[in-house]
Amino acid sequence: MKKLISVIIASLFIGSVSFAETSIGIKISSANMEASGSHTTNSSSGGSGGAAVNASDEADFTVASFFIEKSTEVKGINLALGIDVIPFTAEVDKLGGGDGFDATVEVGNIMTAYIQPTFNAGGDVSLFLKAGVTSGDVDITNISRQATTAGTASTDGNTGKSLDGYMYGVGAQMNTSGGFVRLEGTVTDFDEISHTNSNGKVVKADSELTLISLSFGRTF
DSSP: OHHHHHHHHHHHHHOSSOOOEEEEEEEEEEEEEEEEEEEEOOOTTSSSOOSEEEEEEEEEEEEEEEEEEEEEEETTEEEEEEEEEEEEEEEEEEEOSTTSOEEEEEEEEEEEEEEEEEEEEETTEEEEEEEEEEEEEEEEEEEEOOBOTTSOBOOOOOEEEEEEEEEEEEEEEEEETTEEEEEEEEEEEEOOEEEEOTTSOEEEEEEEEEEEEEEEEEEO
16 A cells, blocks of 8 residues: 555656646645454463453544645546655554553554545635655554463564555635635545554554545645
8 A cells, every 4th residue: 555655755756747826725624534343352272362352432633734845736526646744643542451462563654645526616615635655654653562361471562564545535725815724524434453462462443534634735
C-alpha cells in the first residue's frame, strides 16, 4: 500500500496530467477508532495458544494533519488528486483488564492518497466526494507481560504493525476571500492485523477509523 501511495505522490509532481491549480491546507479532525478482534490465551510451553476470546472496543481522540492537492477540470467537474498526512502520533487507548494483556496503543504516520471530484452547489459553496487508500503505523508499548499457569511470562517488548485500508467520504467546501473552508466526514476500513507473542498467544484485530474534519486551505 505504501508503494501505491508513493506512486500517487510522484504523479502529483511529475505526472503527465496537466493540473491547473494547487491547494494546500491544514486539517483538524475529531477521530473515533473502533476495533473488534480475538486472541488466544498463552500456551504454557510456548506452543499454540488456547481457545479464542473475542472483544471489541472504541476510542475517541483528536488529530491534526496537512494536505496538498493538484486539480484539473474534467467535463465540467473539478477533479483533485491529493495526499493527506498525519505526521504525529496519537494515543488511541490504554488496554487493561483481567486477561493480563495491558498496553498503550498509539497510531501515527497515517498517510492517505485520494481522488476528490467536486461539484458546484451554487455561489461559493461546493460539494465533494472522496475515495482513497490509507497506510499508517500502530505501536503497542508499555506491555505488561502475561504470566501463564506454569509461571512463565512472555518475553515480548514493544511492537509495531502496519495499517492499510481504504477511505471514502463526503464533504462541503465554502470559498472565502483568503482561500477555502471545508467540513467533511470520512471512514477508513483497515485490513486485519495479527500478532503472535513468544508464548503463542495470537492477537487479531479489525479496525475502522471515522474522522469528522474541519480544514482551512488556499489555492494557487
